[in-house]
Amino acid sequence: MSGVPSGNSRTPRPPAIDLADVGYAYPDGHQALRGVTLRVQAGERVAVLGPNGAGKSTLCLHLNGILIPTGGSVSVCGLPVGGKNLKEVRRRIGLVFQDPDDMLFMPTVAQDVAFGPSNLGLPEDEILARVERALATVGMEEMGERSPHHLSFGQRKRAATAAVLSMDPEVLVLDEPSASLDPRARREFGELLAGLSQTIVVVTHDLPYAHEICERAVIIDRGRIVADGPTDEILDDVDLLAAHDLELPHGFVMDHHHRQGKRHAG
Amino acid sequence: MHHGGSGAIEAVAAEDSPVHRLDPRVKIVGLISLILVAVTLPAGAWSAFGALVAILLGLVAAARLSPRHVLRRMTIELPFLLAAAVLPFTAEDGVVLGATVALKVTISVLAMVILSSTTPFPRLLRGFELLRAPQLITVIVAFMWRYLHVLAEDVARMKRAREARGYAASWLWQAVSTGPLIATLFVRSLERGERVYLAMTSRGYAGSMPETATGRLQIRAADVTFLTTLTVLLILVVVVSV
Numbered sequence: 001m002s003g004v005p006s007g008n009s010r011t012p013r014p015p016a017i018d019l020a021d022v023g024y025a026y027p028d029g030h031q032a033l034r035g036v037t038l039r040v041q042a043g044e045r046v047a048v049l050g051p052n053g054a055g056k057s058t059l060c061l062h063l064n065g066i067l068i069p070t071g072g073s074v075s076v077c078g079l080p081v082g083g084k085n086l087k088e089v090r091r092r093i094g095l096v097f098q099d100p101d102d103m104l105f106m107p108t109v110a111q112d113v114a115f116g117p118s119n120l121g122l123p124e125d126e127i128l129a130r131v132e133r134a135l136a137t138v139g140m141e142e143m144g145e146r147s148p149h150h151l152s153f154g155q156r157k158r159a160a161t162a163a164v165l166s167m168d169p170e171v172l173v174l175d176e177p178s179a180s181l182d183p184r185a186r187r188e189f190g191e192l193l194a195g196l197s198q199t200i201v202v203v204t205h206d207l208p209y210a211h212e213i214c215e216r217a218v219i220i221d222r223g224r225i226v227a228d229g230p231t232d233e234i235l236d237d238v239d240l241l242a243a244h245d246l247e248l249p250h251g252f253v254m255d256h257h258h259r260q261g262k263r264h265a266g
Numbered sequence: 267m268h269h270g271g272s273g274a275i276e277a278v279a280a281e282d283s284p285v286h287r288l289d290p291r292v293k294i295v296g297l298i299s300l301i302l303v304a305v306t307l308p309a310g311a312w313s314a315f316g317a318l319v320a321i322l323l324g325l326v327a328a329a330r331l332s333p334r335h336v337l338r339r340m341t342i343e344l345p346f347l348l349a350a351a352v353l354p355f356t357a358e359d360g361v362v363l364g365a366t367v368a369l370k371v372t373i374s375v376l377a378m379v380i381l382s383s384t385t386p387f388p389r390l391l392r393g394f395e396l397l398r399a400p401q402l403i404t405v406i407v408a409f410m411w412r413y414l415h416v417l418a419e420d421v422a423r424m425k426r427a428r429e430a431r432g433y434a435a436s437w438l439w440q441a442v443s444t445g446p447l448i449a450t451l452f453v454r455s456l457e458r459g460e461r462v463y464l465a466m467t468s469r470g471y472a473g474s475m476p477e478t479a480t481g482r483l484q485i486r487a488a489d490v491t492f493l494t495t496l497t498v499l500l501i502l503v504v505v506v507s508v
Binding site for chain 2 (some may be wrong): 012061064066087090091093095097099101102104105106107108110111113114115116118119120121127130144145147148149163164167189
């Protein structure tokens, strides 16, 4: 548990996410994470790939201190996750859950988008400005007064993303963002993510989607990181994918220039 | 999106009319005052009851609510009317008493039907919040309303899955086998609740709901007119009846 890697002096900013030898066992004894070490620099877009039950969602919940590791340490933007930092960590890490119905619990979309900033104790005008901005970012400025059950699944997904963006997070963590989206909603949501300036971590087993959005990918299996590199290379390695129960769709041809909104960290 | 009852009332509440446009707060205060007057009127104050019914029917007309919608919503009072129908046979002066009870129930229910049919639920809730209703209650009601829709979808899916596997039981067997369906729904809801709580915590929730900044309401001239007129009418009704 002492294997904390030495600091990287090249980077001017602390890493957006720094997991050092993180282990986690659920109260029932199930060891979900076994020594995960992962460092994500500010501005990076990283896909966390892995089959169901590999520990992907458990990993997500560590990033904002919902789960506290039973071994190792987690830091976010230089802040150790836990104790008095929790509030700030939760502001900086925006977690978008797989099912938007788990996130949208208020009677209207606007009220829901206002929930996070209200918890931050911001002044009212600032909250309203943020709600407006977040809804505009996801292209839902007309739908603030709608109720979530009057929206399509894709719209709910975008509303849930707005509900996180309104907290002005530095890192966006998305759990299975493409799940249950129809092709058009899937593409539109990908375009939305491509247009964002935040550091992005996408947890998924949808490999083409990971390829579209992220330049870097890691594979997690049985609670361990087993591969880490450029998405193109990871997805080119058929044997590696097969060894960890991942598959590209049949007939999928990787277009190396296809990635949307490719940017440089900075 | 189409869950019979609640869907129908939502569609009606989303329409537009002078009554729909009123601030939810003045509708809540006005109609609850009217109910208070109705329940405190003495037995046999027929003209006063008549006046209250007339006011409500006037609102129904102004709100352009269809009589069919109103009548269907009013069926909720049937059990109370049945109770009132027993009174003539059991109490002294039972006919007057029974008719009075029936009128009081009808007026109260009609007032609530008008309120809920002219105010979209989020606005209604916001109105109660701004009137300083206990937050615990408004929050619980808000959660119920939001997740009833999600649960209804869950149930519809589970039923469809059951039918897809050739399930077509008699109503009796259906009643018996609803048990496991409810059990599954219960477990799912628990899990859902846990995830909703996690999602709230992720957005900085720390045990108390923040004040909502959105959904600001503003009292306009029409609201003042409505409340003043209604108050004057209610005072007249009370004065005339004593």
